[in-house]
């Protein structure tokens with residue numbers, strides 16, 4: 097009986113030793129608890145960010161720097177200095193993009209306890225790496241939008257000029273000028289053939 101008790105105790109102790117206690121968890125790399133609204137390292141979605149600067153303006157400790165992009169619209173995206181950030185989450189709250197926020201504090205990074213205040217500070221930045229192909233495609237889209245806008249402006253100007261001309265003729269009592277159809281190569285036989 098005594099021997100069985102000893103064996104049972106030994107099994108219990110060995111099982112307990114195999115389970116990692118919270119004190120043994122290296123919190124630099126592993127979180128003990130990971131709640132749904134955990135505020136970790138920021139993630140920035142450069143494709144949905146509209147470059148409104150709201151996150152930068154609301155940051156109480158100036159942890160955000162706006163990175164400039166060679167685009168007309170969305171010409172800035174946020175980058176965060178985590179060694180200054182106090183993880184208040186205001187930047188995420190202020191971000192207006194929907195349905196998803198373009199800046200969220202959900203990144204799973206736990207090694208921010210290591211290093212020190214000034215050491216390896218460059219490692220404590222959330223940098224936004226935007227591929228050149230993305231920039232090129234946005235530039236193309238911006239170019240196409242510009243051409244479309246110019247064409248629409250020209251059309252509007254031509255319509256306004258025609259309207260003004262018609263009003264002028266009406267004022268002078270002249271017949272309204274017939275709208276000339278552009279010549280499409282088909283001869284006009286409605287007036288008969290001469291000769």
Ligand code: SF4
Nearest residue numbers: 155181182184185187
């Ligand atoms: S979490 Fe707070 S302190 Fe950190 S970047 Fe956002 S607004 Fe600034």
Ligand code: SF4
Nearest residue numbers: 145146148149151191
């Ligand atoms: S608030 Fe959101 S949309 Fe505006 S610049 Fe920051 S991340 Fe981009």
